[in-house]
Amino acid sequence: MSTASFFQALAQSPIPPDRPLVIQTWAQTLDGSVAWPDGTPLLISNPESMRFTHQLRAFCDGILVGIGAVLTDDPQLTARYGAQRQPQPLILDTHLRLPPHARVLQHRRPPWVLTGPQPHPRRAQALREQGAHIVPLPLTAEGRVDLAAGLRFLRTRGIRTLMVEGGPTVHTAFLRAGFSDWLAMTLSPRLLGGLPALRPLVPSLHASLPVLDPRHWTDLGTDLLLWGTPRL
Ligand SMILES: NC(=O)c1ccc[n+]([C@@H]2O[C@H](COP(=O)([O-])OP(=O)(O)OC[C@H]3O[C@@H](n4cnc5c(N)ncnc54)[C@H](OP(=O)(O)O)[C@@H]3O)[C@@H](O)[C@H]2O)c1
Numbered sequence: 001m002s003t004a005s006f007f008q009a010l011a012q013s014p015i016p017p018d019r020p021l022v023i024q025t026w027a028q029t030l031d032g033s034v035a036w037p038d039g040t041p042l043l044i045s046n047p048e049s050m051r052f053t054h055q056l057r058a059f060c061d062g063i064l065v066g067i068g069a070v071l072t073d074d075p076q077l078t079a080r081y082g083a084q085r086q087p088q089p090l091i092l093d094t095h096l097r098l099p100p101h102a103r104v105l106q107h108r109r110p111p112w113v114l115t116g117p118q119p120h121p122r123r124a125q126a127l128r129e130q131g132a133h134i135v136p137l138p139l140t141a142e143g144r145v146d147l148a149a150g151l152r153f154l155r156t157r158g159i160r161t162l163m164v165e166g167g168p169t170v171h172t173a174f175l176r177a178g179f180s181d182w183l184a185m186t187l188s189p190r191l192l193g194g195l196p197a198l199r200p201l202v203p204s205l206h207a208s209l210p211v212l213d214p215r216h217w218t219d220l221g222t223d224l225l226l227w228g229t230p231r232l
Contacts, residue, residue: 001216003052006184006227007059010161013181019151020162023182024171024230025056026197030187033194034168041073042194048221049186051081056184058083060163062154066170067093075165076103077111088159090114092145092170096123098132105130114150147177172199175210175230183212184227186220208232 015021027044028034035041045053057063057079065075070091077089089104089111096115098104104111110131115124117136124134135153138146154162164174174180175198185197201210215228 001218003055003218003220003225005216006218006225007055010059010182015160016155016181019148019155019179020062020159021181022151022162022164022174022179023056023060023184024164024174024180025053025184025186026166026171027053027186027188028197029190029192029194031191031193032197033192034166034197035072035195036192037194039068039072039195044188044190044192045186046188046221046223049188049223049225052186052220052225054079054081054083056163057087058085060087060161062090062159062161063087063163063165064090064092064170065165066167067091067097068169069165069167070098070102070104072167074103077107077165087163088112090154090159090162092150094139094144096120096127096134098127100126100130105132114145114153116145144173147173147179151179168196168198171197172201175201178232180230182227183230184225187224187226189222189224 013021063077079086088109089107091111091113093113094116112133112135114135116139119134137149140146210230210232212228213231217226
């Protein structure tokens, strides 16, 4: 298998009628860590993994992160390494905690901020002044942005392929809700004992665990790309 087979499989995946095709991706160490234990970001990927991640960004119509990742990493959410195409940056942010100086607001495609039904007027105004598009959506019983409603909205706005880049809270929510069509992890052959890639996915010890089926892997230099479809 190669990364070309991965992109070919994505290109051949049917797009669901009521939501985008969802591709979850993260970079982890062998022990499943995605950051330092307290959440401080650190570079996990090698250059080949970085290139792959940017290729995947350029393939997708939208790239989504949670406000947690924005507050810790301050990502630009651009596709680099010579990408011809920029995905729409999307942020899940129930309470509009996105700082008006966040780097993603410099993106040439201003971000869409998926938020609660009654956005805080002053924060919303400050973000609009920086170009952000505020998208009010219903909340779940847990008081977070309703993913199903968010995904429906994105599909109606032309987002057919969605890369979900994390962090762990957002990845867990997508997997729990069954909205994951593809999972692509880059694995660094290092051990960290850091922040886990996911929170618990099933309610009890006896529940069956999601598995990647089918699953494939390929070398990315010294890293490994593992990809497949998560199924219950
Ligand atoms: N290695 C990697 O590939 C990678 C990639 C990205 C991030 N990271 C790491 O991940 C860490 C941040 O992860 P995190 O888990 O704290 O934050 P996160 O997953 O980026 O964001 C979680 C936040 O998103 C908001 N949210 C809104 N609606 C949601 C919904 N339906 N489901 C889930 N979340 C929703 C919630 O905050 P509100 O309730 O306030 O809206 C929630 O706390 C950092 O340490 C970062 O370095 C690693």
